[in-house]
Amino acid sequence: MWKIKIIKTHRKTLALQVKNGEVIVRAPFFTFDRTIKKFIKKHESWIAKKLEKSKKNKSLSSEEIYNLKLKAYNYIPIRVKKLASKYNFKFNKIRITSAKTRWWSCSYKKNLNFSYRLMKLPPDIIDYIIIHELAHLKHMNHSKKFWNCVESMMDNYKEKEKFLKSL
Numbered sequence: 615m616w617k618i619k620i621i622k623t624h625r626k627t628l629a630l631q632v633k634n635g636e637v638i639v640r641a642p643f644f645t646f647d648r649t650i651k652k653f654i655k656k657h658e659s660w661i662a663k664k665l666e667k668s669k670k671n672k673s674l675s676s677e678e679i680y681n682l683k684l685k686a687y688n689y690i691p692i693r694v695k696k697l698a699s700k701y702n703f704k705f706n707k708i709r710i711t712s713a714k715t716r717w718w719s720c721s722y723k724k725n726l727n728f729s730y731r732l733m734k735l736p737p738d739i740i741d742y743i744i745i746h747e748l749a750h751l752k753h754m755n756h757s758k759k760f761w762n763c764v765e766s767m768m769d770n771y772k773e774k775e776k777f778l779k780s781l
Contacts (some may be wrong), residue, residue, distance in 0.1 A: 616661065630664035632664035633674060635755045667781070679730070686710045686730035694726060694744050701767050703748045718743050742774035 618637045628645065630653075631638040641650055654661070687738070691708045698705060706724040717729040726747050732740050745767045753760035764771050 615748065616665065618654065630654075630657055630661065632661060632668060635665065635668055637661055637665075642673065647731050652711070682733045683710065683712075683730040685733040690728050690732065690744075693727075693740065695747075697744050697767075698748055701745075701748060705748075705751060709716070718747055720747045720754070722754065724751055738776055739774055742768060742771055742778075 616637045617635070618639060619712055620639045620641060622641050622643045622645065625640060625642050627642070629649070631640070637654070639650055639654065640675040641653075648757055690710060694705070694708050697703075704724070705726050707726070709725060709727045711727050711729050713727070713729040714731070716727075719727045719729070727746075728743070728747075732743060735743075746764060748765040749760055749767070752763055768774070
């Protein structure tokens with residue numbers, strides 16, 4: 615079936631993670647094996663979906679990485695500046711990163727960070743991500759005010775959210 619790694623720690627709940635084609639279960643120290651097996655069984659469709667996704671996202675060759683980084687450096691800063699100017703946002707720096715899990719973020723210092731991996735996404739999704747981070751320059755949370763700000767710049771943002779969640 616699947617390669618499963620069980621890690622018992624000082625925690626209160628069970629948690630699942632799929633990483634590099636391996637299923638990792640984190641459990642409290644005194645959890646019975648049968649409880650862990652039930653937990654895995656209950657979430658097997660989620661696990662299968664995540665494993666399938668990880669197969670699709672195989673490692674990139676150094677040439678592919680180079681090309682994506684080149685695209686990112688030539689596209690993202692220009693697009694951020696254009697959208698920031700259009701919606702009157704001020705930011706400090708734009709960084710292109712090699713982040714594998716956090717593909718975009720905004721710091722309290724008003725720095726915007728984007729992974730070169732964004733270049734694998736369609737342009738309208740990249741625009742949504744940029745707009746999302748620009749909104750964080752005003753609202754450093756996901757409050758109603760934040761989402762209203764996002765919606766004022768992109769009225770169909772919920773479609774973009776759905777797309778990203780489907781990945």
